[in-house]
Amino acid sequence: MEKIDPKEYQKRIERLSDILTGIAQRADEVSMQRCPYKNRFSQCTANFGCRNKRKPAAEGELHRCAGDDKLDYRKAWE
Numbered sequence: 001m002e003k004i005d006p007k008e009y010q011k012r013i014e015r016l017s018d019i020l021t022g023i024a025q026r027a028d029e030v031s032m033q034r035c036p037y038k039n040r041f042s043q044c045t046a047n048f049g050c051r052n053k054r055k056p057a058a059e060g061e062l063h064r065c066a067g068d069d070k071l072d073y074r075k076a077w078e
Contacts, residue, residue: 035052036066042064043056043062
């Protein structure tokens, strides 16, 4: 079994940390503008009332989200 070079290992850990930090920062920015209960299909996954919920497109589907992602959604939740 090959020995791991500690310096190379540390560089890889730092690179991975940089990548994940960028992803986490972007997720924090988006979460301030987009409802966290809205999925990628603009469907509402919340199990509580929200004034942005609309009837599902078909029976058995999730409610549609009518929000435009330009609002502070925290005020919309009941």
